[in-house]
Amino acid sequence: MEYRKIGNSDLELSVITFGAWAAGGWMWGGTERSGSIDAIRKSYDEGVTSIDTAPVYGQGDSEEIVAEALQGIARDKVQIITKYGMRWDLAKGTLAMKSKDNSGNDIDIYKYAGRESIIKECEDSLRRLKTDYIDLYQIHWPDVTTPIQETMETVAELIKQGKVRHAGVCNYTAEQVAEANKYVDIVSDQVPYSMVKRDIEKELVPYSLEAVKSIIAYSPLERGLLTGKMKPGYTFEEGDHRANIYFYNDENLKRTNEFLDKLRPLAAEKNATLSQLVLRWTIEQPAITIALAGARNAEQSVQNARAVDVKLNKEELSFITTLLNELHLVK
Template sequence: MKRQLGTSELQVSPLTLGTFAIGGLMWGGNDKKDSIEAIRESIAHGVTSIDTAPFYGVGLSEEVIGEAIKGTDRSKVEILTKFGLVWEQDVKGTVAFDAQIDGKTVPIYKNGRKENVIREVENSLRRLQTDYIDLIQLHWPDVETPVSETMEAMEQLLKSGKVRAIGVSNYDRALLEEGLQTAQIHSDQVSYSMLNRSIEEELLPFAMEKNVGIIAYSPLERGLLTGKYSNGTGTLSSDDHRNGYFQQFDPQKLNTLLQALNDLASAKQCSVAQLVLVWTMNQKGITTVLGGARNAEQAIHNAQALHVQLSDSELNQIRSFIQN
């Protein structure tokens, strides 16, 4: 069932556990016990790939993952982490945005410099309590650092055995093409959902041509495509960034789409969220899809999507829903 990531030897599960919410930062926090159970149940139900980043909870997400996978067969779990968003005030770069950390407004820097790449990977290895990372990814492009410098740093890590595959995140076609001139990039992690299919125009065809795996994040649009937040049943804490994020979508069009998806999901005896994940996993060029989970129940629910089958006609039917 696992899929090869680009030209690397790394095999990942079609569905990957996303751990931004587990880190808590910008997502309203999460209970540590629930987080650990979510990770362990994901692995137990076939979602063996886990995506994280140092920025997710300023190290917390990686630490929780490290604790959760203790005692498991490390060769059966794929850890995907990142570098390049720095909060430590003695390590600077290009200011990306401000974040609230421990009640204080702290600038977050983009930094793709070689010395920072090496530094962050060493810190991630320590937090994750492992001696290698399956996939290391540049979190966001850093315009002040030459693309070649960042690629060369990842190539060095690959040759040293500290990482098994190298990737980027949020790279458009032009940046990906430039990066490929220096290193054999194995993946690009980008936003992709039924409501956001812009990568289909240029990036996705180019990635397929160059055999670069696409890791799709936000397939559920941060929970919006579950239907939970369109019918009034979902509540968000005041510090949850989705309060503003959801406002960009047309409520009427969203509700029409969700109703159509709900009808098909009922016929398939699955949830709308599972249907959305399955559709996304089955799109050409998509290697794996991120699905977040805060607790065991959500993790198991997401993993059950691996067993939902969609015919070609049903996949095309869904595409007709989202193009209306």
């Protein structure tokens, strides 16, 4: 495994970090708890020491699964990353979405990051995670109803109290990161980034390089699209959020798979899977420090971790990017 420093901090994360959204089941058509625990443990055996979760993933389920998976491992050997600012138990802020919990009950989820809410969320996360500190604490989505100053000064308090080690953000623009950084040292911005979603290259990447901020890329495999395993006609389980996203319509599956077919010879030459090639390309992009990779079972998590064994030279990276620039998906 490879490890990289986050921003200008002393926090080091494994370049492939375990993404525990699917582990919580919510929006993924349910979860198999023992499979998720096994996936986390096996990835740790491969050197994946960092795990990214959030309270809203399964409304606490994902954090509890992470805690169970890490039992017996010394706390200083792992880095726990979680989030705040999405409440399903409080109608405050702005409505993010209407959803259903893992039991099929209707829930409303709000983006809210007021001071009192963050303090409560932090305590709840510490309890569920069975730890006394969080390595990287991130606002999950921007909250337009609360001043960034109030939110970030609250996280700064939690850092002083020792409950949080470092502050990060998610889904923030470069401008929002710069504003947040006035009140607490922001070490990272977790944003969606993949071969087929590269819009952050315009503003966020240049800003991050200049300001020495890390980008943590989520959904680098575009939630399964870039694995080569999804073919036209693919059907999703009930409750799977991907069913209505344009990436996964038959035409885009066809176009994406044609692109991936052109990568297969290189993957074969490297003795790698397509997923591993995609992950390696991702962590080689400017300002992308970490790639989050989720897994529903141990086989997937081990395969993701071993993406670091794939080595790509400048010519090979350029070859992939050139092919990628010819891929056009239809919205």
